[in-house]
Amino acid sequence: MSLPLALGPARPVPLSAVNPVAQLTAIVVVTAVLLVSGDLVTSAVLVAAELALLPAAGLTRPGDVLRRTWPLLVSALGVAWVNVAFGSLSGAEAWASGATWALRVVALSLPGILLVASTDPVRLADALTLHWRVSTRFAYGALAAMRLVPLLAAEFETIRLARRARGVDAGADPVAHARLLVSTSFALLVGAIRRGTRLATAMDARGFDSGTARTNARGSQLRPLDAAFVVGAVLVCVAAVTTSVLTGQWDPALG
């Protein structure tokens, strides 16, 4: 019915050359630094470095960047607003605190956006199972389940139309709308469970999770580039913290 969402293979971008587990390691490093240090300078340096990577993740057009990041921008603005409106500070101090928090949220979230934009889900599952020994049952099970998401979106629309055909619609009543949404979602859930069961049987029939050690046809290699990427991330973090200390902004959350 409605068009499937694009959940196919991701097209390769320069950043795709970096192994997903190297990217995840870099994310862990950056996140750890940001959890400890919440000042404006640290966040600003990290955000600058992250923004510099956007083109490598294929996000060059402002429209693409906006489409990927709008929920992040909305939440960053929300955090800033809460700080200004309800924080204990007032005036310029409140605004500075709001901006610091907003920038920190952006610095924390951008690495995830870079990862999603540059990583094919299958390559991610390969890397996780081969290098980090994540259970294949979990990784490939999640992959298979993800394929069903666009189907669910189409099915939701069909169920909604089928209900109208049975004489059920909510009209202008918001309560009726909510009740209809709940019952439609329930019908969708029942369908999703059935489909999931069928998928599990089909995967069973193909020997998935049968106790035999699984091989991987694509493999997932760690190259010098991956080490360089992680080292680069560490260096950027060091630079950010150093700048923060030198400018007298350093204000660690721990300690």
Next chain:
Amino acid sequence: MTPVAVRLAGWGFRHATRRAWAVRDVDLTVAPGERVLLTGASGAGKSTLLRALAGLLDPEAGDPTGELTVDGAVPDRRRQRVGMVFQDPDSQLVMTRAGDDVAFGLENTGTPPALIWPAVDAALDAVGFDLGRDRATAALSGGQKQRLVLAGALASRPGLLLLDEPTAQLDPDGAAQVRTAVLRAVDARDATLVVVDHDVESWLPLVDRVVELLPGGGTVEHGRDWRPAPPRLPVRQQHSPGEQLLAAEAAGYTHRGSDSPGLLPTDVVLRAGRTLAVTGPNGTGKSTLALLLAGLRAPTTGRVTAGAALTAGLRRPERPPHRWRAGELVQRIGTVFQQPEHQFLTGRVRDELALGAGDTARAGELMERLGLAALAEANPFTLSGGQQRRLSVATALATDPRVLVLDEPTFGQDRETWAELVALLAEQQDGDRALCLVTHDAGVVTALADDVLALGSTVPA
């Protein structure tokens, strides 16, 4: 790989939650390399038997009886020699790329990576899939997806290939593609083939013999020359075209975010007393046209208008059907969707019909007429496929609408249910009512249609 033998002696199975046997008293020997079609009415236990052969029946799920061996051992120990294909391609594909999906089974059995890609290429070649390993699985047609699933089953070179209604969810073109691929794959007779399907005629040229499972237990064997009895076609009365009830004027539809139209501008008139069949290959927008006529979607170009006979009593008769309130719509246009369970709203067959009929007397009468009376207290979701379909037609009839729109009413039904449904629909053809049938099924068109609208194949799928 060498083909394997299958032997069943007095075999039966009873699901843990049921009192009746799902299948029993089956004696069947399939020689290595033989090709057998397994058929029988819905509920005769065909799928249960096939799952047992694949070693997929959970011993906790019920009690088996008798003997069943694949290559001389219990199926559980032969799972690596068996490849299986199910009905719905979308619940079988795992990976996002075609080649990765075929490789999935080989990875699971621990095949060394160096041997995987040659095997994948050979399997893709065997099913005639020439779109390349990197093709996104989401972008394939139903027939292409199902061929890919078949390649996945063939990649590990199984000695036994089991197909459970592999074409039931495909259009005729996709079904033909899959049968050709199966023929190609088993041509060298290096795998034994057991196919379960209702569609006997289409598989007969490919198989050595037909085994029919009987609902009460046991089997009947038929040779290659056997032909099932042609279905009884209802005797129906011709009605002269009456007043115009619904019309589409250059009505077309383009999905949001899509550049090419899902339905090209189309003219249709539905008149009282007439039945229109809408046919054409997948991707021409047949189902979309049904949704436009049913007042469920607004056309993006052109318009759909209702005649005076249909708009009588409406609060705003000048509005097009898609803007009517649901309560008004259901009194005038009844719609039956391809998947019946999408339309069920209650927990009992009786309530389901009373919901539309408004009074219980008419609900009772409908149940009686459609053979659902014995199931009045049953939950609609627990009914068999054929029963669900009858119930969904009954719910559409409950409000006695002047127009009835049906999307693939006979899709995936066995012969008996097919004949029942066609007879039921023939009963609904009277001088006052217009029917619109969207269908791939040439038999339905012959049996019921007064007029045929064949949508062209000019729209890319």
